[in-house]
Amino acid sequence: MNNDHKPARPIFDLDMLRTMVMVADCGSFTTAATRLHSTQSTVSQKVRRLEELVGHQLLDRSSREIHPTDAGIILLGYARHLLAVSNQLGEALSSGMSVTIRLGVPDDFAASNTMPVLAAFNRKHPKVKLEIISGLSADLLRSYDRGELDLILIKQRRHSREANACRSETMEWIDSATRPCFEQDPIPLVTFPSRGLYRDDMISALEALGRTWRICFTGTSLASIQEAVANGFGISLLPTRAVTSDHKVLGINDGLSPITAFEIAVFHRPTTDPVVEELADVLIQIVDEEGQ
Template sequence: MSDSAKPNRPIYDLDMLRTLVMVADCGSFTTAAARLHSTQSTVSQKVRRLEEMVGQQLLDRSNREVHPTDAGETLLGYARHLLAVSNQLTEAMSGGITVTVRIGLPDDFVAGKTMQALAAFNRKNPKVKLEITGGLSRDLMTTYDRGELDLVLVKQRRHSREAVACQPERIDWLDSAQFPCFVQDPIPLVTFPPRGLYRDDMINAIEAMGRNWRIGFTSSSLAGIQEAVANGLGVSLLPHRVVTAAHRILGAEEGFKPITVFEAAIFHRPTADSMVKALAQILSDILRSEAD
């Protein structure tokens, strides 16, 4: 058969296949666009062009979460295979491929044994690039939900959201060892901003004791909170791991009950690659070691 007599066959563009896989894995055009560092309209156009090419609908958009159709599931199987072969070819030709893992950590984990463990992992896996972001748990989860982080460790109320791994978090009431504030009336409080973790629990506990309170210091910085308490600007509620010699732990003698409603939780997507899962295991081991 001459070339002119052969039927036209679609040539599958890897970029379009990668886009389809990302949308299917994320269940959302918006999240997929964020992970691909693209716009939602561009992602939608690529999927539509692919659907026009094969002559079938590949994604069911009727529900809030996007799901592949039967034809989409078939194409996704081949797409994943082609993308894997493409990655293998790139690795073979370049002598190795660099994988980037984007990690989000609360400020109290951006130090000490966590950084030591991540650095050790990086030394053993030099082709893995770690991008680590520190911040408030609520901000990290928002960034994760937008698809801009691959792995996060955050603080949350226990069992509020299903996680890959979690561990109850020990929280302490802290006062200054040198300049105690608990005896003041009203009690000055050192807190994270409104909606920040622990803030409402602090206020509710103080009111339950029949004590008056005022906000003495507010900061988004964990270091700022630690220093404010140490220097006598107020009482605060913080993870046990950040207690220093400049702090005094308040307990039953002062009328405080233990706070047991928080946990440290680890999240990654079900489709996460082996490096993300290995890093999640490292973080999980750190949480368990703290509980022992």
Template sequence: MPTISKANKALFDLDLLRAIVVVADCGSFTTAAARLHSTQSTISQKVRRLEDMVGHRLLVRGNRDVLPTDAGQTLLGYARHMLALNDQMLEALAGARVGVTVRLGVPEDFVGGRTTTALAAFSRAHAQVKLEVTSGLCRDISQAYDNGELDLILLKQRRNAREGIARWPERLQWIDSAQAPTFDLDPVPLVTFPPRGLYRDDMIQALEAMGRAWRISFTSSSLSGLQAAVADGMGISLLPPRAASTAHRVLGAPQGLPEVDSYEIIIVHRPTADGRVRALADVLSELLQVQPG
């Protein structure tokens, strides 16, 4: 039987490997095409060329996203290594260090304090990583992740709304102004996030169950805006304990207000996430393990 020389073996095109890695990371051909500044049909063709080369199906479409097959998982591991070696070679030849970007999304009330201290420590320990942190409403963070714009997210949600690699219960408390309380007003003024924002429906349902009339007195997408509005006597709100300050008065059972325990905090990243993304997820897990609320 004739032998095949090493010179005649097929060589993998790094451009094809990069295409399948980005598709796997995004979970979508469409999002991968946008990230690679290409078209969906071009990305699909590159994946098919790889499948023809190896003789195996590499990706399959799931109910919500595109997932690698067993052969695809094997190829992705080698592909990431080959792409990393390519980057290291370019770095060595250029005489400059090539950074890796990790894009993190967190809710606004996790910006500052222990979170930024932990992120700063991570950056010092991983000098090659360029950390990009985006904060905002959880629904926007979730959408950005689904669009492939973020690699790792910390998310607050109703229990079991989506899967995560780790989860903790989210503590909430009712707050009023310490100097100009409003809970005894009729109707009760409410300070809330916009429609479909966290906790808004829970506040309304709780007051209606108490037989109290209510009105929306202040709406903002900014946590700091809600904190200031409550402190200045615009109304009551329902927020995590970490959002309360000495300018607020904590309400609860003495006022007939129920405990709201239907929320949780989760960490989400893709199964094919880079090792540095997983390392940052571990940092966030340790942070929440100490004090989730």
């Protein structure tokens, strides 16, 4: 009988693997700690323990942004697979459990056909607790980065940040249908706050025309912007889906070129629950249908 003993194979802890994946995806221990609702020291300790367990350095910490080593790349492939299988197993065994999805969407989607589709998704998954927050895209993205949202649908400048899925955003210049004010000088503008999208592009386009302008109305909600334009407070720039019969669309004949600088983006984490991925696919389908 051979009494030689082979070294025990390491048993991988899913929590350590999840931490490693999050650090690699974020490129930062600090950001990963925020998303994991943990501390930077705890995250660093878990990665070090994993490195000791496998006997290899898994992350290159020599630059400002952290990158996986060759061994880390190999481990990450298997780690993602194991975490996905774990999520699938949890889903299969959670017939009596509920899943909470915190979803962030901009106002113009919250006010469109999105809500009936999300309600239908909720009926299909009665054990899913869907918490929906609407607001400015910049605010939703910050909440997502802090780990406060699981899935977001936002508007951003094209290619400004890599997302799970992106679609181009169709924009329209709009004036009041009954009280147009485009010919006024200076031209009055209806805008979102300075941290919102579209504002700088509106100003740049008008200045390129040689037009003077003034901001007449600033609103934080889509409804306030729509109403202000409809009642003749000024012109604005909104997604096509937000244009109503109370608005007049301005275009090339008015000297205004189309704005193509924006896109709709969907974000969720790589290690997310399968039902979150399913909801993300639903959001992408909504965007595709509204863009047709």
